[in-house]
Amino acid sequence: METLWFILVALMLTAYVVLDGFDIGAGIISLIVAKTHDERRTVLRAIGPVWDGNEVWLLAAGGALFFAFPLLYASSFSGFYLPLMMVLWLLMLRGIGIELRSHVSDPMWWSFFDFVFSISSLLLAIFFGAAIGNVVRGVPLNADGYFFEALWTNFRVGTNPGILDWYTVLTGVLAMIALTVHGAHYIALKTEGDLNGRARSVAAFGWFGLVLLTLLSLISTLYVRPQVTDNFRLRPWGWIIPLVVVASLVAMQISLRKGRELAAFLSSTTYIVGMLGGAAFAMYPYLLPATTNPSYSLTIYNAKTGAYSLSVGLVWWAIGIALAIGYFTFLYRSFRGKVVLDNEGGY
Amino acid sequence: MDSALVIHRLHFAFTITYHYLFPQLTMGLAPLIVIFKSLALWKGDERYNKAARFWAKIFAINFLFGVITGIPMEFQFGTNWARFSHYSGGVIATALAMEGVFAFFLESSFLGLFLFGEKRFGQRIHWLAAFMVFAGSWISGFFIIVTDAWMQHPVGYEIAADGTAHLNSFWSLLFNEWALWQYVHNMGGAVITGSFAMAATGAYYVLSRKQEEYGRLFLRVGVIVAAIASLLQLFPTGDRQGKLVTDYQPVTLAAMEGLFQTESGASIVLVGQPDTANQKLDNPIYVPKALSFLTHRHWEAEVKGLNEFPHDQWPDNIPLLYYSYHIMVGLGTIFILIMVTAVLMLWRTKLFNSRWMLWIVMLSFPFPYIANTAGWITAEVGRQPWLVYGLMRTNEGYSSNVSAGNGLFTLLGFMGMYTVLSILFIILIWREVGHGPDFLSGKNHEHGKMDLASAA
Numbered sequence: 001m002e003t004l005w006f007i008l009v010a011l012m013l014t015a016y017v018v019l020d021g022f023d024i025g026a027g028i029i030s031l032i033v034a035k036t037h038d039e040r041r042t043v044l045r046a047i048g049p050v051w052d053g054n055e056v057w058l059l060a061a062g063g064a065l066f067f068a069f070p071l072l073y074a075s076s077f078s079g080f081y082l083p084l085m086m087v088l089w090l091l092m093l094r095g096i097g098i099e100l101r102s103h104v105s106d107p108m109w110w111s112f113f114d115f116v117f118s119i120s121s122l123l124l125a126i127f128f129g130a131a132i133g134n135v136v137r138g139v140p141l142n143a144d145g146y147f148f149e150a151l152w153t154n155f156r157v158g159t160n161p162g163i164l165d166w167y168t169v170l171t172g173v174l175a176m177i178a179l180t181v182h183g184a185h186y187i188a189l190k191t192e193g194d195l196n197g198r199a200r201s202v203a204a205f206g207w208f209g210l211v212l213l214t215l216l217s218l219i220s221t222l223y224v225r226p227q228v229t230d231n232f233r234l235r236p237w238g239w240i241i242p243l244v245v246v247a248s249l250v251a252m253q254i255s256l257r258k259g260r261e262l263a264a265f266l267s268s269t270t271y272i273v274g275m276l277g278g279a280a281f282a283m284y285p286y287l288l289p290a291t292t293n294p295s296y297s298l299t300i301y302n303a304k305t306g307a308y309s310l311s312v313g314l315v316w317w318a319i320g321i322a323l324a325i326g327y328f329t330f331l332y333r334s335f336r337g338k339v340v341l342d343n344e345g346g347y
Numbered sequence: 348m349d350s351a352l353v354i355h356r357l358h359f360a361f362t363i364t365y366h367y368l369f370p371q372l373t374m375g376l377a378p379l380i381v382i383f384k385s386l387a388l389w390k391g392d393e394r395y396n397k398a399a400r401f402w403a404k405i406f407a408i409n410f411l412f413g414v415i416t417g418i419p420m421e422f423q424f425g426t427n428w429a430r431f432s433h434y435s436g437g438v439i440a441t442a443l444a445m446e447g448v449f450a451f452f453l454e455s456s457f458l459g460l461f462l463f464g465e466k467r468f469g470q471r472i473h474w475l476a477a478f479m480v481f482a483g484s485w486i487s488g489f490f491i492i493v494t495d496a497w498m499q500h501p502v503g504y505e506i507a508a509d510g511t512a513h514l515n516s517f518w519s520l521l522f523n524e525w526a527l528w529q530y531v532h533n534m535g536g537a538v539i540t541g542s543f544a545m546a547a548t549g550a551y552y553v554l555s556r557k558q559e560e561y562g563r564l565f566l567r568v569g570v571i572v573a574a575i576a577s578l579l580q581l582f583p584t585g586d587r588q589g590k591l592v593t594d595y596q597p598v599t600l601a602a603m604e605g606l607f608q609t610e611s612g613a614s615i616v617l618v619g620q621p622d623t624a625n626q627k628l629d630n631p632i633y634v635p636k637a638l639s640f641l642t643h644r645h646w647e648a649e650v651k652g653l654n655e656f657p658h659d660q661w662p663d664n665i666p667l668l669y670y671s672y673h674i675m676v677g678l679g680t681i682f683i684l685i686m687v688t689a690v691l692m693l694w695r696t697k698l699f700n701s702r703w704m705l706w707i708v709m710l711s712f713p714f715p716y717i718a719n720t721a722g723w724i725t726a727e728v729g730r731q732p733w734l735v736y737g738l739m740r741t742n743e744g745y746s747s748n749v750s751a752g753n754g755l756f757t758l759l760g761f762m763g764m765y766t767v768l769s770i771l772f773i774i775l776i777w778r779e780v781g782h783g784p785d786f787l788s789g790k791n792h793e794h795g796k797m798d799l800a801s802a803a
Contacts, residue, residue, distance in 0.1 A: 049459035052414060056455045059421055060447035066425065067444035070436025070511070077425025077432075078746035084426055085757040088419045089764055095415040096771065099407075103775050146429065148748045305437040306513030313441065320448030327456035334460060334468065342466075 001310050002300040003285070005068035008317065010280040012064055016057035017128070017276060018182075018269050023051040025183015027094065027121025028176070031114060033187060033198040037107075040114055044098055044347040045339045046190035051098060053331060055091070060324075067313060069303040071145055072287045076298075079139060079147040080131070083163050087127050093120035102347045122176065129175025133168030136279060137161065137224050138289035141296040145303075157224050159291045167224050174213040178272060181206040181252075185265040190339050203264065204256050211249055214275075225289070228282035238281050245274035354754035355427045355745040360727075361758065362419050364720055365765050369413035371719050374488055374534065375541020376406050377481035379568060384474045398564055399477070400465075401784035402545070407462055408775050412768060414455075419761070421447075427754065431734055431744030437513040438504045438520060439494045446490035454483025488537070489530055496526035498735050499726065500595050512738070525591055529726075532584035536722060538576040539682060540715040545569035546689070547712035548780060550705040558783040563699055570693060570708065574686035580679055586641070592729070593642045596736065598656040599729040602665045603672040604638055605631075606652045613638040613650040617677075621669045626653070662731040671724035678718040685711055 026047050034040040066073040077084060097117025101110055134149070140160055141147045152162035155169075164172075184203035188196050221228055232238045252267035283289075287303055290296035304310065380402050387395035421443065424432045432440075457479035465473045497504075503519030504512045514520060546569025552562025592600045601607075605616050607626040615638040619631035639648040653661060662668050689708060692698040698705070730736055734744040 049463050053452065053455040053459065055414075055418075056447070056451040059418060059451055060444070062421055063440070063444035063447035066432065066436055067440035070440055071433050073425045073436060073440070074429035074433035074746075077422060078427070078429035078749050081426050081746070081749045081753060082757070084422055085419075085760065088422060089760060091418055092415040092764060092768070095411060096768070099411045100771060100775065103408075103778065146748045148750075148753075305440070306507060306515075309437055309441055309514045312514070312517045313444070316445055317448060320445065320452075324448060324452035324456075327452055331456045331459055334464065 001307065002068070002304045004314070005064075005304070005310060006280075006284060006287075006300050009061060009064050009068055010276070012057060012061035014273055014276045016054070016061050018272050019054035019057055020051070021179045021272060022183045022186035022265075023047045023054055024094075024121045024125050025179040025181070026187050027097070027117050027183070028125060028180045029184055029187065029199065029202050030121075031118045033184070033202060034195055037110065038341060039195045040110070041102070041347050042191055042195060042339050042341060043187060044101065045341060046187060048098065048347050049335050050331060052095075053328065055095075064317070068305060068310065069287060069298075069300065070305050071303040072298050075141070075145050075147065075303075076135075076139075076288055079141075079149055080134070080163065081148065082151055083127060083131065087124065087131075090120045090124045090127065093117075094124060097121075125176040125179045126172040129172035129178075130164060130168040132175070132276075132279060133171030134163060135288060136171075136221060136228070136283065137165075137167055138291040138297070140292050141288065141290035141298065142292070143296055145296065145298055161291060167220055170213070170217055170220055174210075174217045177206055177209045177213055178268075178275070181210055182265075182268045182272065185252075185261070185268045189261040189265050192338055200256065200259075207249075207253060207256065210271075214245070214249070227289075231282055231284060235281075241274055241278040241281055245271060245278065248274055351747065351749065351751040351754060352742050352745050354751045354758060355749070356741070358427050358754055358758045358761070359423055362416070362423065362761055364723070366413070366416040366420055367719070367723065368716060369409045369416060370484070370488070371537045371540045371716070372409045372544060373406055373413055374484045374537035375539065376402055376409075376544070377477075377484050377541075378538065379541055379545060379572065380406060381474075381477050381481050382568060384470075384477045388470060388474055394560070394564070396465075396470075397784045398561060401561070401779075403462065403477075404779050405544075405776065407458075408772065408779070410458060412772055416765070416768070427746050427749065428734075428744050429746040429748065431739065434511050434739055434744065435497075435735055437507070437511055438501075439497055441514055441517070441520065442490045442493040442497070446487055450483050450487035450490060452483075454480050454487065457483065485534065488534060489526075492530040492533055493521060493523065493526045495726070496523045496529050498733075499529070499730055500525035500591070501735055501738055512735075525595070528584060528587045528591060532580065532588050533722075535576050535580045535584055536715070536719045539573060539580065540719060542569045542573035542576060543682075543712045543715045546573055546686075547709045550709035551780070552783065553699055554702065554705050554709060558785050561784045566689075566698065566705075566708070567693060570686055570689040570698070573682070574690045577679065577682040577686050581683065585676075585679065589641065596729065597651050598653065598660050599662060599668075600642065601651060601653045601656070602662045602668050603725065603729060604650075605665075605669050606638070606650060608654050609649060609652040611639070611649045612636045612647045615641065616673075618673075621666050623665050659732065662729055664728055664731065668725060668728045668731075671721040671728065675718050675721040675725055678714050678721070682711075682715070682718070 026043055030040060030043045034043045062073075093116050097113050097115075097120055101113035101117070137157055139147045139149055150162045152164040153160060155162070155165045157165050157167050181203050184199045184206060187199040188203060191199065248267045248270035252264055252271065255261075255263035255267055285300045286297055287300060288298040290298075380399050383395045383399035383402065386392070387399065424443070457476045460468065461473065461476035461480050464476060468476075497520060500523060501512070502523050502525075503514060503516035505515045507513045545565045549562045549565025549567075549569055552558050553566065589600075592603070604613075605619060605621045605628045606613060607621075607628070612635070614633040614635045616628060616631045616633045619628040619633070621628055636646045639650055640646050642648070642650055653665075685707060689698055689704060692701060692704055732740050732742075734741040
């Protein structure tokens with residue numbers, strides 16, 4: 001049962017990264033690829049009807065994590081106190097950057113919110129990547145399952161690391177590149193003309209960075225946390241995950257060259273699913289490893305909630321997610337195709 | 348000010364008080380927008396659609412601010428109240444997680460359709476989108492109330508071997524008696540905020556002779572809904588909440604009412620200043636025997652005073668609790684007086700020409716915000732010293748691994764961020780109200796510039 005909830009929470013977090021990832025990526029590249037007022041409106045229009053729904057996956061995943069593993073929620077949210085609060089501020093800035101731009105017709109107002117949107121998206125990507133890095137590397141948990149991490153200590157991985165060390169900075173940059181490429185594929189898919197061309201160049205250029213950083217992060221992960229290979233030895237079917245990642249990178253390059261926008265976007269989606277799936281697979285059954293004493297680590301067994309909640313939860317969760325998938329299918333179908341600028345509904 | 352407990356309490360109190368300024372308007376406006384959309388479909392009159400579009404603009408701005416200030420709330424259970432989250436997550440996280448999957452997906456998906464899809468999908472789908480946004484926001488409110496109600500009156504749980512609370516009855520949690528009355532009372536408060544805002548906007552348009560046709564429409568819908576909601580707020584919903592407090596939190600009732608000594612035939616105090624040190628009320632103005640009747644339906648019934656309870660069970664801020672409760676009830680009574688008068692004048696067709704009444708309606712819009720805030724302070728300060736009533740004290744629940752210095756750092760950060768948000772919010776709402784419904788006739792974005800001048 002707890003294994004099932006581990007998978008469900010991981011799936012919801014992955015859904016968040018895939019969906020809100022392209023909003024964040026669109027934000028990162030918007031200043032570069034969209035030059036004119038109408039192009040910037042087009043970028044906002046491409047994500048406008050969906051970004052808020054996409055962000056809900058973060059809340060829903062957070063809620064599910066709290067529900068299934070209350071100790072993990074309590075421990076990690078208080079231990080990652082400072083970076084989480086900064087993520088909250090960035091999410092606020094990102095929200096107003098998208099939504100408030102259109103309310104006033106004034107070039108200075110537009111410039112201000114364009115900048116807010118872009119910089120908050122960039123920092124969000126880095127923070128999220130660093131967060132994953134922290135979880136993989138482990139944190140200085142005490143015997144009660146709590147910790148508190150400073151933003152940085154000496155930038156080394158060890159028993160008393162900070163939020164930022166060389167490894168988590170690396171995963172932060174990897175996430176930034178991955179989401180930039182992901183967002184560029186999405187903008188290419190949703191637009192035409194110059195904007196489309198520039199988005200494709202960003203994706204093509206970013207691909208090399210993505211390959212390089214994927215390799216680098218893989219090697220460093222093996223160095224920082226050698227235990228990640230255990231599950232691959234134990235369950236050899238897991239080797240399919242790295243194959244998926246490699247295949248998605250190859251497919252992305254081929255689709256880019258042939259100008260298949262949808263295929264390229266789906267490849268990038270597969271890449272993200274593969275990377276996060278790989279991390280979850282390698283971590284299982286650990287939720288938050290301890291750098292202090294391995295026995296202090298939070299696992300799905302010592303962090304889970306009561307058995308009754310978990311089984312009742314399956315029922316309402318299944319109903320709720322089925323409905324949510326229904327709404328999302330309807331929403332994305334409704335706004336499918338290239339963005340056409342008209343004057344309804346803002347941006 | 349340097350204790351971590353104080354900082355964490357202030358942190359949550361500040362961010363949630365600020366947050367709730369926005370959802371109370373969106374939850375209150377959502378049903379009113381559905382009313383306009385339904386009237387438009389039913390009567391085929393385009394003016395109702397224009398009215399709906401105007402309020403959708405106000406709604407959208409409030410919704411955005413509600414979303415971005417709401418995300419921190421979901422995080423702060425863990426960040427600032429980690430030990431509480433660990434203790435009660437086995438119960439309340441069911442409600443919070445259900446809010447995510449049942450409410451947030453619904454409202455966020457259909458809000459996109461509602462704001463972007465009117466031309467593209469036609470009026471019927473647009474009505475459906477408006478209704479779904481309404482449903483989503485009200486479902487969201489329900490799960491939050493379920494969470495708070497469990498903290499006020501825990502049910503459906505057992506204490507597991509590790510000392511934390513685990514759910515043992517899903518339906519008891521959802522249909523907690525406390526939750527049901529608190530929910531209708533809270534949603535009534537939201538409708539009061541929404542309908543007062545609508546009536547006040549209408550009064551402004553009529554008084555300023557701008558877009559008077561819409562002004563009259565907003566006044567009609569606003570004052571009728573506000574009068575009904577204000578009456579229901581007193582009875583039955585407020586009355587039933589009072590009964591629950593009497594039964595389950597008698598010490599809170601005594602503190603709310605400023606009743607230091609047990610009395611038979613207890614009087615209800617309208618105005619007066621509690622003096623906690625000397626355990627008495629200064630300068631009281633009261634209605635004899637009314638408290639006994641309201642709480643026990645009997646004029647001579649005995650009402651327990653604070654003297655019956657040990658000091659360590661008393662709410663830790665009795666003056667704040669006493670005042671917030673009296674402000675809520677006092678304002679609620681004034682709302683009934685204003686809106687019932689306005690409805691009578693509307694019925695006698697005098698409202699639109701009565702400038703003094705329109706001024707009153709226009710200037711009354713901030714007070715529902717104060718009443719709702721005071722109501723929540725009553726509920727939350729009244730629960731003290733407990734975090735979960737009778738089970739966990741507030742000083743046992745905060746994140747002891749997050750120091751006061753780190754807590755104050757982010758509290759100040761939120762204060763700065765929310766100052767900026769407040770300024771932006773006021774500018775944007777001011778502009779929308781300045782534009783009015785007639786402005787939203789299609790290609791509004793291209794004349795934004797021109798209208799910046801006329802709005803300012």
